[in-house]
Amino acid sequence: MKTKDDLLRMLRSIDHRGYPAYKSLAGSYDFGTYALHIIHVQGDLFAAPSDLEVSVKAANSHWPAEACGRYETRVALQDMILRRFSAGLNQVSGKAGGSGKSGNLSASRPGQEILDRSACQLDKEGGVTLRFYAGFPAAGRTVLAGELEKMLFDYLPEVVRKSACAAAWKKETVRDVLNLAEDQACLRSELERLSLCAFVADGAILPRESGISQRPLKDALPFRSPDEDRITLQLPHHGTISGMAVRRGITLIIGGGYHGKSTLLKALELGVYNHIAGDGREYVVTDETAVKIRAEDGRCVSGDDISLFINHLPNHKDTTAFFTDNASGSTSQAASVVEAMECGARTLLMDEDTCATNFMVRDELMQRIVSESDEPITPFSDRMRLLYEKAGISTILVAGSSGAFFSQADTIIQMNQYEPKDVTEKVRAIVPFPKQEKSPSVSVSPKEDRRYPRPGSDFREERGRVKHKSLGTDGFLIGHGETDLRLVEQLADKEQSECLARTFLWMAKGGMNGRRTVAALADEWEQTFRREGFGMYRENGPVSGSMAKPRKQELAAAISRCRGLIWR
Structure with a gap:
């Protein structure tokens, strides 16, 4: 040197x-x-x-x-x-x-x-x-x-x-950062021990400054958990902390418009990450495998088995290995649920506002007019309890216009002027629980036996390398092919997108060979990252200073949405 x-x-x-x-x-x-x-x-x-x-x-x-x-x-x-x-x-x-x-x-x-x-x-x-x-x-x-x-x-x-x-x-500054990290790790371990999907601390500030700023909103009402759902925990440094426990099962978040339903759900979807002191969400933690599901009209679907939700399509398309370059709201959402299951998600997060209505629910009048034999979609409302009881997959759902989910829910939280109230017993007096599952014999085990990707022509090297470009949280380009991630809402930072693009180049040189499933590729990447960190990307040149680690759930989502792959 x-x-x-x-x-x-x-x-x-x-x-x-x-x-x-x-x-x-x-x-x-x-x-x-x-x-x-x-x-x-x-x-x-x-x-x-x-x-x-x-x-x-x-x-x-x-x-x-x-x-x-x-x-x-x-x-x-x-x-x-x-x-x-x-x-x-x-x-x-x-x-x-x-x-x-x-x-x-x-x-x-x-x-x-x-x-x-x-x-x-x-x-x-x-x-x-x-x-x-x-x-x-x-x-x-x-x-x-x-x-x-x-x-x-x-x-x-x-x-x-x-x-x-x-x-x-200052020693105090370093100490505070380390103490917060240890408290957050403790909270996450408590989720597992207590069979929780999430925890929202009393006093948390959930609203954000604006649509383009993730800083906390000034003068926002601090979160206060309902008495029925409040638990008290001991953290190693913070000491006693109380807050709302979101238990495994099916949780509905209801309420009028602009009362804070989606704000709470947004905090939960980003609760898979730790937050800095002063953010207001330091002690909002969510099951690290949780996946936000929404409709994505126009996305590509590559070989997903969506037969749990959609069957006997009029065009006779095979829904046990469904392919399309232009998915509808319902088929895209069905695919996203199955893909999340394949990647080990234990919690699904949904907001009725961004879901396909025909995928989510089918009311009694519609069932009387359109017979079951003429309707290829089995709505999510008829599958959510089955997913939990047979596969252990919980659902947290924001519902503002349909009461069809009430009979399936274990817990119902009503947001009223940003204050949550547990109205489970109130609803139970009106709607019995549980509603009998229509098809209890249906298998919910995801099938990946036809989802083996390998690189297509977009991954061709030019002058010894494959060109790539990050598009921020919107996605990335490999060669001339775009992977659209605009609606993968838990991708929190543009540097995660850069890391995903470089991960694709890394996989294309070895693991993505047409013989491994999406879940296997994501698991292999995660294991390699644990051993080597960002050094795993040195094969493609110097390590970029513009990468942030995504979760394997976002990697799996990117693989499934990449139009530059060949599937068999």
Whole structure:
């Protein structure tokens, strides 16, 4: 490894030369406390910025080894470090002069969720790797070495010192972050022990600032659980905490419009992730396998067995291995339920507003007019109890216009001016429970024996690599083929989409060979990630600093929606 003095000499030697001279700086340099790695240098000042890394050994960073050795606390520390590092770069970005993107410094900017991100990685001993981007300065297309010297020798060292080294942090700040991570891990273990789908703490702030901001709404009414559903738990650091237990089975969330039904469900769908202190949802946790289901008109469906819900279609299409490039609301939703089951979901989340009505329910008058033999759809209302009793799959459903679900529900929560009330007994006095399942002999075991994907022509290499592009949370492109993820609503961050695209490239080189199911591919990826982390993507070049780990449920959803795959 070269020294920082070597970098300084090289930098000064190319001053006022043409922009391509910056390419000679690629390499690793010892800055004493840390090493600077110039991974990729941009082609010109208007191109995507250069990729850089900083690595700090554990002997210099001094992060607690015990916290770094546990995944939950390690990710919380990474998130804390990255937030300060990113903010520090933002403060000095643009101070160096030049044209175009000269002087820009940036790193991943986390949102409200605490995600495992490639931009900041701690190893189990406490060593830190930070990945970021820099716009190398130029006047026109002429190197401005003095300006890059300011960036790398004046601005960057101070930002690294203040963020990557434990000595620069208040002990109380680090302690609070670790304590919250341990409390959240404890809450998640309590879900399993107590057979819960979710827990919503008293005092939680569920409404968000706006449709484009996930920050908590100011002056929002704090959540208060119904007495019938309130439980009290002991957390290792927070101590006693009370809140609403959402038990396994079938839970309805009802109420008038604008009373907070969908707000509660949205908090539950994102409760599969931990949230930062001050978010308001720190102690809202949901079964980590929970999947939000909705209608997705126009999506592709590739070989799903949707016969649990749809049979004897007029066009004689086989619903035990259903293929379409343009699914209806009902077939898309049936496919999504089956795909979630295949991937091990134990909880389904639904909002009546975004579901296909004919998939969800069929009222008595319609049954009298259209005979059962003429209706290919068995509605979800007739299957939800079967799913729970035979497959252990719970449902949390927001219902605002139909009472057809009442007879199936174990718990009914009414939202009234953002306050939840348990009205189960009130409903029971009107509607008996349970309603007898029409077809108790029906199998609910998912069949994946015809869902074996392999890469299609979109995965063809050009100049030694497969082109890909992230489209934010809308999806990604592989070659010219788009995978549309706009309605995969638990994809919380655009960097998860980038990670999914790179995962597809990783799978295309091995596991996705037409002999493994979607669930097997997702499980293999998760196991590999546990062993190797983001290092698993090095085969496709340097590790990008713009990735965040998705859940395997979102990976399975992406595979099923990718139009560039061949299925058998």
